[in-house]
Amino acid sequence: MAESVDSQKIESGDLSPEILEGRNRLAVSVIIGHAIKHVFNSALPILLPLMKLDRGLSVTQYGALFTFRNITSGGTTMVAGYLGERFANRSGAMLFISLALMGVSYFLLGVAPNFFWIVLVIFLVGIGPSLYHPPAIASLSRKFPDRRGFAISLHGTGGSVGEVLGPLIVGLVTTETFKVGSLITVTYLVAFQWDEVFRISVIPALFFAVLVYLMMRNIPSVETGSSSIKDYFGDLGSLLKVWNMLGLILVTALRSMGQSAIQSFLILYLMAPIDEGGLNKTALVAGLFISGSQAVGIFAQPVMGWVSDRYGRKIVLVPSMTALGLLFIALNFAEDGYQLWINVLVMGAFVYSLHVIFIAAAMDVAEGKAQSTVVSLIYGASFLGSFSPYIAALIVDGFGLQSAFVYSGVMVLIATVLLTTLKLPETNRTLSPH
Numbered sequence: 001m002a003e004s005v006d007s008q009k010i011e012s013g014d015l016s017p018e019i020l021e022g023r024n025r026l027a028v029s030v031i032i033g034h035a036i037k038h039v040f041n042s043a044l045p046i047l048l049p050l051m052k053l054d055r056g057l058s059v060t061q062y063g064a065l066f067t068f069r070n071i072t073s074g075g076t077t078m079v080a081g082y083l084g085e086r087f088a089n090r091s092g093a094m095l096f097i098s099l100a101l102m103g104v105s106y107f108l109l110g111v112a113p114n115f116f117w118i119v120l121v122i123f124l125v126g127i128g129p130s131l132y133h134p135p136a137i138a139s140l141s142r143k144f145p146d147r148r149g150f151a152i153s154l155h156g157t158g159g160s161v162g163e164v165l166g167p168l169i170v171g172l173v174t175t176e177t178f179k180v181g182s183l184i185t186v187t188y189l190v191a192f193q194w195d196e197v198f199r200i201s202v203i204p205a206l207f208f209a210v211l212v213y214l215m216m217r218n219i220p221s222v223e224t225g226s227s228s229i230k231d232y233f234g235d236l237g238s239l240l241k242v243w244n245m246l247g248l249i250l251v252t253a254l255r256s257m258g259q260s261a262i263q264s265f266l267i268l269y270l271m272a273p274i275d276e277g278g279l280n281k282t283a284l285v286a287g288l289f290i291s292g293s294q295a296v297g298i299f300a301q302p303v304m305g306w307v308s309d310r311y312g313r314k315i316v317l318v319p320s321m322t323a324l325g326l327l328f329i330a331l332n333f334a335e336d337g338y339q340l341w342i343n344v345l346v347m348g349a350f351v352y353s354l355h356v357i358f359i360a361a362a363m364d365v366a367e368g369k370a371q372s373t374v375v376s377l378i379y380g381a382s383f384l385g386s387f388s389p390y391i392a393a394l395i396v397d398g399f400g401l402q403s404a405f406v407y408s409g410v411m412v413l414i415a416t417v418l419l420t421t422l423k424l425p426e427t428n429r430t431l432s433p434h
Contacts, residue, residue, distance in 0.1 A: 023143035027151065029215040030136045031158035033095050036163025037132050037206040039169065040102045040201065042290065044125070045342055046170040046283055049268045050194035051118075061115065063393025066264045067386055070107055072126035074383020076208050077376045080134040092133040092216030096209045102128035103205020110198025117416075134375040141363055153305025154355035160301060163352065164295035171287030173197060236371045244365045247422040249414045252358055253384035254319070258411035259351065260385055261392035262328055265404040266344075277401040288343070293348030300349040304357060313361040314424050317354065321416040324350040329409030332402045364425045 052062045083094060105124040112118045137152055144151035173192045181393070192200070256328050270277025270286040281289075308316045328345045334340045359378050366374045392404040 013366075015073035015314065023102070024301060026139060026143055027154065027214065029092075029154055029212050030095070030140060032137060032215075033099060033132065033208065034155055035165075035213040036099060036204070036212075037102065038130055038159040039166040040106065040205065041129055042163040042166030042294070043170045043201070045263055045267045046167050046287055046290070047194045047197060048219065049286075050174065050283060052268070053271070054194065055115070057115065059396050060390070060393045061265060062209065062268065063391075063396075065118065066389035067132045067261065068119060068122045069126040070260060070382065070386035070389070072123045073130045074380050074386055076127045077379040077383070080376055082157040082373075083131075083135070091139045092213045094131060095136040095216065096213040098128050099205055100128075100130035101131065101208035103202035103209070104128075106205070107196045107202040108332075110195040110201075120287060121421040122185065130379065133379050136371075137359060137375045143316075147309070148434040150302065150305050150309055151357045152360050153301045154303075154351070156301045156352055157298050160294045160297040160352055164291045165288040167287030168284075169283070169287075170197060171284030175282050175284040179197070182329045200231075239366060239373065239377060244376070244422050244424060245362060247418065248362050248365065249381040251419045251422070252355075252378050252381035252420065254411050254415035255354070256382035256385035257360075257388040257391075258325070258328060258408040258415070260388045261404050261408040261411070262331075262351075264369045264389040265392055265401060266331070266398065269401045269404075272401065275310035290345050292341070293344050296348035297350075297352045298347050301353040301356060304353045305360070308357050308360060312424070312426060313357055313364065314419070314422070316357055318419055319418060320350045320354055321412060321419060324354065325412035325416060327409075329406055329414060331409075348431070361424055367425075 027309050048065060051057070057065075080094070101124075105128055108121045109118065109125060111120050137155060140155055153257050174197060176193060176276060201370060229244060267286050268278065269291065270279050270281045271283065274280050274282070275321065289409045304320070324347065327343060327350075330343050331340075332345045355378075359375060362378050363373045392407055395407050
């Protein structure tokens, strides 16, 4: 691709009034919506183990549910990429549809009478979240060309806030009694069942869908230069001819294989009975593990985003990916207690932070062009890892729950080796004189 203004040093004073107008309000709106989206996303891995234990689902049925969700998620992302380019001035409406659809699909999951209907609805569950990222991240990228990595990292921080709150909320509302220290016991008058949580979630989803839509009204959009399906697939074809883009897609797919298996089986490991190889913890304690991990990510993401802007994406990605792969494998050996807590918390610094830096790296490779298409490619790459939870389930059936962690770590380390072969472009700040 030819060099563009995005590959040069950009200062805020060089930006047009159209770009500057309303961009802070846009950022706040997108970050709030992203937080709500991830409240729902992070609630699902807590609720599905409760469903499995209550309905008596097998491990392979449980893994298949995550696989089915990932299949529609990956496919929908590619469609959302086109819509984000074609209707860049309708980002607010797309985010409204995304959040509203999440609430509706969760409600339907709460009323599904048997496994057949659960499977049908879980396909729908994968659609709502996938509609969010391409228009949201592309809007931020177009409005913040001078601070792209930092802006996308703030968007990711909003997601981490949601990832912290979701497991805590589910754990609190589904736990009847829990202890605070050794002397104090707290008992709720009302504790919800997993299916009741699914049903009532439609209310906050619709509320925040309307709120985000109203906040994003009348914010000037930036021309994308892609207005038809032909333009979209033209951009897509051009991007796929670039080896570094193909490499990033493959690295993302392999990382997604490892990460989706962890997301599917770490919580099940925490909550499953001891005779099934689990730790028999309550939903609240399992939620605290996951929330604590994501809380670390809240602080790590902006720092890693800033470092990647300043010194380059690869200098952050390679050591972080290596650490993440080793931490996944270490879960197989960590004893319950402080070892497990430390392992899970340190993982949180990388799990979500890495994804937003991969997106920024892909946008660097694309030189600021076809923003929604780039986002959809990176998120759509996870489609290649859709079957990973099912593969992990087959491994678990043969070798036990903790074997999923070794499989996950190996996938991430393979992705890291491939990443070292890519030559990523210098970032905005690395091109400037120090």
